[in-house]
Amino acid sequence: MAEQCRQISTTARPAKGRLARIIAAIHSDEGAAAIPFMIALPIFITIVGIFVQYALLINAKVMVQQAADLAARAAATSLPDEHPENVLKAARMSLAMLSPQSSQTNPEGSAVYEALVRSNADPVPPTFAQRYTYAMDATKVSWTHQNASFVDHKGQLIDVTVEYKFYLTVPGAMRLLSGPRSPAFQGTVGGVSGRFYTITATSQVQTSHGRKTGTDGAGWPG
């Protein structure tokens, strides 16, 4: 086919004006490489996108694990001292920076944002309150012996589990993560619609002794 074209171009009479230039351009092989490039580019971008999405997922996994560790540390002292809300809050604060902005702002998010700004803690983006609001809806924290009272029990080993709905941001790549067995799903979380990937991390911790632990006659926890 290319040979035939070359023959036509060499045997045909040269045309005049604009038409002649167009015919010449068609007959020319300059830029022919751009066509396969254009075909390959989306595939390439998709591959890079998948790579980026996986990298973001790995990063999210690391941060959810960190959130689980922080929640576990909070649980170690907050559960026996009767402040279980701290466990959830520790995870949310940790995951706020990973979260997209919610369309709403929860007062808790605003309070935490204000506290962080006033304490000059870490660099806090102005969108922190909205991100925290998303994290409030996206984060679930649970621990073993959840119904037990820690204040009147000696220290015990517990597993603190953080479940976080990670927002998938790379178009196309997120579809590839979906599947019947995948923890990815489509829906709305914290006012943000799109695809999400549920990440779970667990951290084990020994709680402090409860101050009100009952004792036997010898003074040891009964």
Place this chain on the structure above:
Amino acid sequence: MSRLFQRSILRLHRNDSGNIGILLLLTIWALVAMIGMVWNAAEFATRKQHAQLAVDSSAHSAIEWSSRTTNLISASNMLIGENASAESILRAIPPTINGLTSRLNREIQDINRLLGQSQQTQTQNQNNPNPIDPGAEARLSLLLRVLPQLLAELKTEQALAQPFILTGSAGLSITPATELARRRGEIFEYQQEIVALTPGVIEEQRAPLEKFYKCDLTFANPGDVNAVSGQSDRFSPPVKEVNQVNVEGVQMPGTAIPDPDDGDVWVNGGTWGWINDPPLRRFLVDRTWRDQKGLEALLKPVDDERREFSQWVEQLLRIPPNAWGPSTDPTIIQAITNGFNSAADQVRRMHLVEPFAIDLWHNSVWSALDAMLRELGNTPQIAFVTYDRYPVPEWAKAGMYQDAYNYVYNDVYGRNHNRLWWRRYHEVLNQLLKQKVPQGQAVPQARAKADEFATRIATAGAIIIATDAATQWINRTWPYEMEPPQSPMPPAVGPKKEDRIQYLTLVGAAKTTDDTKVRITLPRLFNAAPDKPMVVFAQAENFNWMEFNGSYGAGDRYDRHDPPAPWRVSTIGGWNWQSRLSLSDAIGPALENNPQLRSFFDDAGVRYDPEVIDEITLH
């Protein structure tokens, strides 16, 4: 411009070299950024975890020293209590031996004298040619029959008392009381040394911990408002030295009650609310009660013998079946009966069958213990840091008043009723007998009048004294180990939050160093400030499970006449101090009071704002 652009486009069309290079560059850049992002997240998490581990373990370890010292003080206080208990018992031995021997000797002497008199009378009767009063003869025969048996019995009791006398005397010769007092002094010096050493030990431990974790560490006492900048706070155990802790009682000499027959009748009062040596009282009293049981067991045979003897002595004192002989004359029978009864009463009045040895021992022990408590209360000792005199809480006043009232009322009534009863009984009986009222009628009448009089006067006196004493009772300050809760127990059981923060809590902070700081990759891209150190904190506290044990803190009653006795550093319950990490509710006061702790936060760029600190303090 448009020509230049056209040429550039055309060049791109013509020249396809380097296309892959651009893509590769983009890919590599994306790769590096992604790896950097994951690296930074992991690095931050790891460093923070490391610093948190450093401060958690060091704060826990530091407070552990405080717990150990507190337990050591409690244990050594118990040792002082055991020593004082031994001394109380040693001091109780001589009066008990004296009381025991003198009572048995006196009883033997009394019987010997009566027996001698009876034998003498018998001799006189035998030489008397005149007829003898049948009643006197009956009396004499009973005495001559019973007294030798009583004498033999008392000698048996003397023999039974020997083990106590020998063991007690041996104990006295082995350990003199002065030696025990000297050893108590040594234990106290040891306690002082331990308390003084503890802050230094915590401080000494800080340097190796810093080296181990490669973090700067500081410990702060939230309650220490005099903390020195540039030094880690010196955290002291929750104990203090006290002296002269005896509390004088309320003295009520008594009151006069008007009586239509007698004028004013005096009702004796007393002294209530003595508290000698409060910090050690609880353990010492318990310990002495247990320790005295060993010697008490040696006296039990004496009392058992007397109890057993009481069973058959009554049989001995009964009128024998053939006492009247052939006589049927009622006057003679009555005379003989009176004679026997008179002899029996005389024997009964000697109280020979009344167990007394253990009571004597207990009285001696409690008397020695009281003296010991008073003596210890006047010597320095180590008590819990919050030990002081506090007013009775409002909510407990009503209950304490009623309980103190009942206690004093019963005491006054019990002590006076008997005295007044006998006094009025004898008065009335003598009066009736003088009026030739037959004894059979006079006695019941005297009893009835004595009952009425004693009950009326003792009740009236007890009400006045109990009201007065109970009123003073609730309006005075009492030595409490902790400030009494301002709301009824048990919700407020255990130290108050303020006390816990001030005396039992330690706040630690760790700051990363060059070795442990967060190493951010692509800091500009990730807007990080790697030069600032990271600071983390932890709070640890000394606590005691016995606060919630019914035999100790949870059993404390503030609405009783006998307020809760200290236990936190002087009993087995006070030997259970534990260390724990706690929720950091004292970070605010710690930052306010401790310049070095504040400098850690300043270095990390964290500003202390008391209004929002609780919002972001989550562990």
